[in-house]
Amino acid sequence: MHKNFKNIDNVTYGRGAFSQLAETVELVRKENKNYFVYVVDNYFKGKELANKLQNKKEDLIYFIDVDPHEPTTEQIDALRDEIISKKGLPSGVIGIGGGSIMDIAKALSLMLTNEGSSTLYQGLNLIKKPGVYHLGIPTISGTGAEVSMTAVLTGPEKKLGLKCDSTVFNQVILDPELISTVPLDWWFYTGMDTYIHCIESESGIRNNAFSLAYGEQSLKLCREIYLGEKAGQTNENNDKLMVASLMGGLSLTYSEVGVCHAVSYGLSKILGTRHCYANCIIFQHLEDIYPKGVSEFKQMIQKHKIELPQNLSKDWDDKTLTAMATVSFNLPFMWNHAFGDNYKEIATMDYIINLFRRL
Numbered sequence: 001m002h003k004n005f006k007n008i009d010n011v012t013y014g015r016g017a018f019s020q021l022a023e024t025v026e027l028v029r030k031e032n033k034n035y036f037v038y039v040v041d042n043y044f045k046g047k048e049l050a051n052k053l054q055n056k057k058e059d060l061i062y063f064i065d066v067d068p069h070e071p072t073t074e075q076i077d078a079l080r081d082e083i084i085s086k087k088g089l090p091s092g093v094i095g096i097g098g099g100s101i102m103d104i105a106k107a108l109s110l111m112l113t114n115e116g117s118s119t120l121y122q123g124l125n126l127i128k129k130p131g132v133y134h135l136g137i138p139t140i141s142g143t144g145a146e147v148s149m150t151a152v153l154t155g156p157e158k159k160l161g162l163k164c165d166s167t168v169f170n171q172v173i174l175d176p177e178l179i180s181t182v183p184l185d186w187w188f189y190t191g192m193d194t195y196i197h198c199i200e201s202e203s204g205i206r207n208n209a210f211s212l213a214y215g216e217q218s219l220k221l222c223r224e225i226y227l228g229e230k231a232g233q234t235n236e237n238n239d240k241l242m243v244a245s246l247m248g249g250l251s252l253t254y255s256e257v258g259v260c261h262a263v264s265y266g267l268s269k270i271l272g273t274r275h276c277y278a279n280c281i282i283f284q285h286l287e288d289i290y291p292k293g294v295s296e297f298k299q300m301i302q303k304h305k306i307e308l309p310q311n312l313s314k315d316w317d318d319k320t321l322t323a324m325a326t327v328s329f330n331l332p333f334m335w336n337h338a339f340g341d342n343y344k345e346i347a348t349m350d351y352i353i354n355l356f357r358r359l
């Protein structure tokens, strides 16, 4: 069965594009005669961007701290209940922030129209009604959350996305000016998420001409940004990074991620390590699986003087290792993509536990 991927309806790209937010949502406001919910990364509270939200007085603005953990089902349910009880159904949700805020905006849009807990909808095509209009404005680039059909949530039992056509944003505004203040280490980790998406997408059985076309272009941009003569956190490279992130996301949508992401989900679920950072911690140890990709990744690490933690696993007991490996083991489509149809013979619990022992 071939994927029938729903792309973003509209994309605005360019420096200063953020200033077009109000006029972009004007029609949606008129149609629904209602209000908008803003979910904004708490990092921007009191900062310049918070004065440029172009909101109306009837809108609700939530500054959300994404630092303590990645978005949870409990958090989305509570936010949904609060919004509905305060003002009823909004015209739409506007998310301004990094990958976690993108996921919150997408999940909230769906949960505003679907009853019960979001834990009921973790998985593929479980959502019953389309969500409200939702618009994403990334302020850090790399996760591909702006284009993906998944809103990743951590629940009491699993870390798994609400995944369906309706998850995809109606509108995305890509303004490279917004990513210019990202600290260097996070500029690196999040950009490497894109790089790893492309390496994993092309190294597996679900790779095809469609995914490869996006992946190759995204990899070309990543190499210019992180390894080229003009490598570094410049305006020109930020213009490229926003596009690389989008194309990396499109590449994996038409293919699949692989071993690094499977292991990363286990690490994040059990220890709460943030996605992009977890990927970097893991990818450095996968040279036997992705030799060229890991070698190039190490050159990038050196060039930007990034130091990644080593020997983390010495503090993990068997129970922790088994818990992490179980989460990873239960992502068969990633192992299948990476290792082919006999993946069950390779990606056993013992094998996965040993991957965690490398960290």
Ligand SMILES: [Fe+2]
Binding pocket: 143, 193, 197, 261, 275
């Ligand atoms: Fe990723």
